Ligand SMILES: Nc1ncnc2c1ncn2[C@@H]1O[C@H](COP(=O)(O)OP(=O)(O)OP(=O)(O)O)[C@@H](O)[C@H]1O
């Protein structure tokens with residue numbers, strides 16, 4: 001199985017526990033305040049009272065600060081203290097509550113409002129999940145879209161879900177996702193798995209899911225299989241780097257994607273070789289991988305993909321089209 005990995009631990013950069021503002025008051029031990037000379041040749045921070053208005057005459061006499069009698073100091077501090085308790089403290093507390101409520105609202109939106117109970121009762125393990133893997137630009141999206149029509153899959157592209165989340169104005173992960181995508185890095189899996197899980201739950205009627213471009217590393221693979229469900233098969237589009245580069249640069253002319261440029265593409269290739277390829281190797285050891293060459297025409301590649309899928313559904317004893325969908329399709333006669 002997969003090497004052990006941390007699961008469900010939010011990286012520090014994502015931990016947004018609301019903090020209660022702390023009113024930091026520069027303090028000095030009271031006895032030092034009381035005995036600090038207020039004048040003379042020793043300048044210090046309590047020199048406001050110096051000068052012609054300084055009733056102590058700058059003598060540095062013990063017991064006088066700003067030329068005030070100790071009792072007056074005591075009385076003012078008591079007044080200040082109760083003023084703080086009455087006005088400042090409630091204000092800060094009210095602010096903290098407001099912030100907490102705002103943060104809670106944001107988190108609720110981010111988790112697409114599925115409760116822990118709903119997640120726990122969703123039958124993830126009854127679903128047929130197929131991972132679609134391969135280098136960037138190998139044709140995962142192109143072929144997945146066709147498999148939707150022929151086999152009734154719901155197609156979930158992890159990259160698309162991340163891009164959508166990135167664009168959501170209230171998302172607390174927008175900037176983080178944008179950075180990881182531009183740098184060709186793998187977004188922390190708690191975010192991606194959360195999005196995938198929500199997207200699966202958005203389609204309770206469907207039993208078949210194509211999860212495209214995920215998992216990108218062994219840690220993600222283990223976390224998904226531990227917390228959501230196991231994949232039944234892995235479709236792997238095998239493609240040489242030269243072809244990938246050509247296709248991505250071509251796609252970049254119109255895609256508008258922040259990572260379809262030579263700098264990001266090089267970084268994505270590095271991440272693919274170092275982190276994503278080992279996932280395919282691991283699933284291959286488990287006998288789950290169907291390898292399809294991405295070279296050939298689009299129709300040719302899809303024909304192979306379709307044949308392999310037909311074979312797979314035959315093996316697991318399911319009709320190529322889900323029963324519900326076959327029944328729902330209007331008869332041509
Ligand atoms: N067999 C093919 N022959 C030529 N071009 C292809 C073929 N398959 C896909 N393409 C083109 O290559 C580009 C990349 O394909 P696609 O977007 O499906 O790859 P992908 O694996 O989903 O990429 P990414 O991982 O970056 O999202 C697209 O412009 C697509 O039209």
Ligand SMILES: O=c1ccn([C@@H]2O[C@H](COP(=O)(O)O)[C@@H](O)[C@H]2O)c(=O)[nH]1
Nearest residue numbers: 158159180181184185186187213214216
């Ligand atoms: O599981 C995932 C999937 C994707 N990413 C990030 O998104 C980009 C683009 O992904 P595509 O599959 O090519 O659309 C990818 O380079 C990663 O930065 C991810 O982090 N985790």
